[in-house]
Amino acid sequence: MRLLEAQEAIKQSPAPESPVLDVQLACGITPLHFSTFLQAHLRQDFPSHRIAINSGVFGDLPGNLERLGSVVNSFVVALIEWQDLDPRLGIRSLGGWSPRQLPEIIRTVRDQAARISAALESLSSKNRVAVSFPTLTLPPISFTPGFLFSRFECDLRSIMASFSSRLSEFPEIRQVNSQHIDQISPLSSRLDVKSEFNTGFPYSLTHADKLADLIAKLLREQLPKKGLITDLDDTFWLGILGEVNPEGVSWDLDHHAQKHGLYQQFLSSLAESGTLIAVASKNDPALIEEAFRVRKPLLARDKIFPLEANWGPKSASVKKILEIWNVGADSVVFVDDSAMDLAEVGSACPGIECVLFPKEDDKATLQLLYNLRNQFGKTSISAEDEIRLGSIRSSRAVAQVTQSAGYTPERFLREAEGKITISFTKVPPDPRVLELINKTNQFNLNGKRHTDSSWRQYLNDPDTFLMVASYEDRFGPLGKIAVVAGQSQAGTLNIHQWVMSCRAFSRRIEHGCLLSLFQKFDAQEAIFDFATTPRNGPTQEFFAQLLGKAPQAIFSLSRQQFVKNSPVIFLHIQESSGE
Amino acid sequence: MRCFAAVFSEPSEQKIATNRLDTLAGWDSVAAATLVSTIEEEFETELDLDALGTHPSFQSILEYLTKESDA
Numbered sequence: 199m200r201l202l203e204a205q206e207a208i209k210q211s212p213a214p215e216s217p218v219l220d221v222q223l224a225c226g227i228t229p230l231h232f233s234t235f236l237q238a239h240l241r242q243d244f245p246s247h248r249i250a251i252n253s254g255v256f257g258d259l260p261g262n263l264e265r266l267g268s269v270v271n272s273f274v275v276a277l278i279e280w281q282d283l284d285p286r287l288g289i290r291s292l293g294g295w296s297p298r299q300l301p302e303i304i305r306t307v308r309d310q311a312a313r314i315s316a317a318l319e320s321l322s323s324k325n326r327v328a329v330s331f332p333t334l335t336l337p338p339i340s341f342t343p344g345f346l347f348s349r350f351e352c353d354l355r356s357i358m359a360s361f362s363s364r365l366s367e368f369p370e371i372r373q374v375n376s377q378h379i380d381q382i383s384p385l386s387s388r389l390d391v392k393s394e395f396n397t398g399f400p401y402s403l404t405h406a407d408k409l410a411d412l413i414a415k416l417l418r419e420q421l422p423k424k425g426l427i428t429d430l431d432d433t434f435w436l437g438i439l440g441e442v443n444p445e446g447v448s449w450d451l452d453h454h455a456q457k458h459g460l461y462q463q464f465l466s467s468l469a470e471s472g473t474l475i476a477v478a479s480k481n482d483p484a485l486i487e488e489a490f491r492v493r494k495p496l497l498a499r500d501k502i503f504p505l506e507a508n509w510g511p512k513s514a515s516v517k518k519i520l521e522i523w524n525v526g527a528d529s530v531v532f533v534d535d536s537a538m539d540l541a542e543v544g545s546a547c548p549g550i551e552c553v554l555f556p557k558e559d560d561k562a563t564l565q566l567l568y569n570l571r572n573q574f575g576k577t578s579i580s581a582e583d584e585i586r587l588g589s590i591r592s593s594r595a596v597a598q599v600t601q602s603a604g605y606t607p608e609r610f611l612r613e614a615e616g617k618i619t620i621s622f623t624k625v626p627p628d629p630r631v632l633e634l635i636n637k638t639n640q641f642n643l644n645g646k647r648h649t650d651s652s653w654r655q656y657l658n659d660p661d662t663f664l665m666v667a668s669y670e671d672r673f674g675p676l677g678k679i680a681v682v683a684g685q686s687q688a689g690t691l692n693i694h695q696w697v698m699s700c701r702a703f704s705r706r707i708e709h710g711c712l713l714s715l716f717q718k719f720d721a722q723e724a725i726f727d728f729a730t731t732p733r734n735g736p737t738q739e740f741f742a743q744l745l746g747k748a749p750q751a752i753f754s755l756s757r758q759q760f761v762k763n764s765p766v767i768f769l770h771i772q773e774s775s776g777e
Numbered sequence: 778m779r780c781f782a783a784v785f786s787e788p789s790e791q792k793i794a795t796n797r798l799d800t801l802a803g804w805d806s807v808a809a810a811t812l813v814s815t816i817e818e819e820f821e822t823e824l825d826l827d828a829l830g831t832h833p834s835f836q837s838i839l840e841y842l843t844k845e846s847d848a
Contacts, residue, residue, distance in 0.1 A: 200818055200819070201811070201814055201815045201818050202779065202780060202815050202819055204782050204785050205783035205784065205811070205815070208781070209786070230807065230810060230811070230813060231811065234811070392823075393810075393814070396810075397806075397810050399810070401819055403814060537794070
């Protein structure tokens with residue numbers, strides 16, 4: 199983005215009554231164009247918000263951070279440059295570069311780093327924090343030649359590494375990946391000496407833009423893709439299985455097939471971090487099973503679900519996989535070495551991202567893995583990530599049971615041994631809750647979404663309650679699958695948010711949740727902040743069953759009505775402390 | 778003019794074109810630095826502020842850029 203484009207983007211601000219996204223920009227430099235670029239990138243990421251960027255005083259990063267002590271539910275951005283740790287490490291100071299001063303500079307840097315770290319740690323308990331460590335080159339301060347890694351510079355880097363490592367322990371602190379900024383903004387073109395001398399703004403426009411873009415990415419809640427569907431022949435492994443048989447396919451250096459090995463290794467890592475992996479292949483299923491059994495690829499067979507192998511069009515397999523996963527095509531990436539199959543799938547499954555496996559290009563394959571990492575990356579691995587595949591398998595098992603002879607919903611639910619565990623804990627905020635609110639479409643009371651900051655604000659209101667339900671039955675655990683948020687006043691519940699994962703449908707968990715709420719708050723009535731959305735049909739059906747008619751915007755349901763119209767709930771319901 | 782209009786929020790293009798920049802609402806050191814950087818990036822040139830005089834205007838900057846491109 200150019201500076202002119204950034205300024206014009208900022209001018210397209212939403213209406214004055216739009217919610218404000220407060221960003222506290224803490225830095226020691228003049229924020230100038232960085233602030234402009236940051237605002238412009240945040241405008242793209244939060245189009246319905248007005249962006250307000252507040253910055254502190256020049257040359258005092260630690261003080262600026264400490265003065266933010268009372269800030270809550272905000273985004274805090276800390277731009278650290280060498281001169282913030284000791285002004286002599288910048289080019290605006292004439293404090294001396296004498297070899298005798300170097301040990302003292304190291305001590306100052308260590309002290310300032312500790313001070314900045316303490317301020318950031320404290321701010322992270324109530325805000326989301328993004329941190330950028332020094333991106334500019336050190337001045338020619340040491341007495342050694344520039345190509346020699348001096349003891350002085352080694353000590354500085356060591357302090358920064360410890361500092362960064364400590365901050366990484368705090369989940370709300372997100373750091374710019376130095377390797378990534380190195381890739382997109384060459385070190386030699388980051389510093390604008392003239393601008394630094396004239397205005398105290400040291401960044402070239404290009405570097406300011408790239409860094410601001412990364413910081414904006416760190417602040418927004420990026421929802422990773424949920425699943426990857428891969429082809430096998432000449433993609434997952436080198437070779438056509440039907441032609442060379444299991445012993446003929448390869449994925450190692452010896453067979454010039456290392457890129458396929460790296461791809462498998464990468465998929466295995468994705469699978470273990472909760473990404474769904476499936477196979478869509480034009481192949482003989484028995485031969486594939488044999489290949490996995492005999493050759494043992496780096497991605498184990500049990501990490502793949504489902505494996506669709508047949509001679510029909512790939513799009514049919516992909517559609518079936520999406521149905522089993524119960525996810526939208528726009529949450530999925532399809533990887534194949536055939537441009538024709540990619541085009542066929544892309545046209546049959548709008549929204550799916552189709553990516554060519556560059557089987558002839560080693561370098562491009564590595565770049566593909568970097569790109570996929572950005573699409574599937576997440577800030578942490580949750581308990582839900584660890585059980586996702588298991589719960590989808592169990593949903594499939596449930597679906598098969600419901601299609602079997604002699605099935606009745608009553609009998610199935612009675613024998614399922616379903617158990618929901620309810621928690622009313624609001625603090626600390628559980629990222630899974632916000633994820634459910636922002637991702638769930640079908641069972642969603644009104645489709646309202648939250649930013650991290652607006653959600654924290656909601657939870658901080660002492661009058662609000664939050665109910666989170668986890669579910670498990672004899673088919674396995676589904677994890678945290680439902681969230682209800684609202685207020686309870688004088689026997690009346692005001693329900694503001696209610697979402698439930700579609701994986702939890704058909705178990706009467708929604709009935710169990712409502713029953714629990716009536717009981718917990720001894721309420722006789724519930725008022726729902728309901729709104730019809732294009733995708734919340736299941737929610738409408740649920741309420742229509744209880745009300746005897748289609749729900750209207752904001753409606754009331756009495757406990758008596760609920761008890762009268764609710765089907766039998768075959769669930770064991772228990773309350774936990776929320777841990 | 779697009780560079781100027783991006784920096785100033787209120788004045789009309791006509792007002793920008795016919796007045797000294799330091800008489801326009803919103804003109805301060807930040808606006809000056811932003812305008813200079815924007816013009817430098819868009820015209821791929823370095824702007825010598827001293828050459829523009831004490832009271833730069835749209836016209837004086839335009840003349841400066843024209844002279845630079847002719848040189």
